[in-house]
Amino acid sequence: MSDDSQTGTFLLDDEEIPFTRGQTVIQAARAAGKYIPHLCWHPDFKAHGSCKLCTIKANGRLGAACTLEAQDGMAVENRTPELDDKRRTLLQLLFVEGNHFCPSCEKSGNCVLQATAYDLGMMTPHFDMFYPDRPVDASHPDMLLDFNRCILCELCVQASRDVDGKNVFALSGRGIQSHLIVNAESRRLADTDFSATDRAASICPVGVILKKRVGFAIPIGERTYDAAPISQVDIAKENT
């Protein structure tokens, strides 16, 4: 593409994908109906680039599809056995670091982590389990926080800060110590101005931020990713 051109194409697993200048690889791919596995990226928010699940190979180099800008003529590998193996390992690490007991999780069937693990054929967490001790916060009248399932994607942090203008959530600590906290001196959700109608109340891709009293309204087995794999659902969302 010439310097002033606003569009171009790149190859994604040997298929030509058009893009407009400034689009990231994942944005262009999704607009073209191609699924790149991802967890911390959400189309409505600024890319955070932390989970690395969207790792692709662009011109032979590993990069995050949610932060890498598309470039004309670039050759991108996405669903190769090598990359899907790496992605599966990242998922396994997330599963053992938290407490993910899907059969008793209200998010089961609607959970992006679980659905991505299905898509990648993750049959086992493989590593030794951490079984961390993370008490739930049920203090809020309408909402429940089950920290056991947090994958630290920061979507709630962004949504609360940038959409709701409230700053209810933050990440604290580093490395394996990092965890989600509630911005109140008591650290309890009830002592914030958080509300069930906040954008942050419905953004969590996993089963941490849950509305009370609506549990199991839709039975297990009849939920979003029971009906269709995330590779299809994610693309369908783009086109509605």
Place this chain on the structure above:
Amino acid sequence: MAKLRVATTSLAGCFGCHMSLLDIDERFLQLIELVEFNRSPLTDIKHCDPCDIGLIEGGVCNAENVHVLREFRKNCKVLVALGACAVNGGLPAQRNHLDLHTILEEVYHTAPGLAAGSQIPDDPELPLLLNKVHPIHEVVKIDYFLPGCPPSGDAIWKFLTDLIAGRTPHLGHQLMHYD
């Protein structure tokens, strides 16, 4: 072709996975054309002979579970973690962040409504509880994993028929469930 020999057991599980195995219904008649059951709650055979496939339901929560699991590993060419509890500890592992003694005290001693003089059971025949519940891959090498709570009869059927036919078991989206 000689029948494959299959052993099954339930460790720290609820027998749901075994019930789900029975949910293959009339296909069970096809299954027993292909396999014979060795040690299993279905046969009441108490110890494993050398087997081709071992199906393990449940994680390990006590010392006996560990012994049984090791017996299976020793005797089975292919060992399968059947269901959520075998795969990641499942519901029993939700006690893992609690202190074992505190749980026993509360359940058998201090909970309201217990008979007078209730004590923590200490019969020497009872296997000792482990401090934590573990998935079976933390104890022995596991060859295949079939998640689900329980995996559906259809998932078990697909898995077993693939395995028996010498194919790598593949569930596909419909049958792949962690719940």
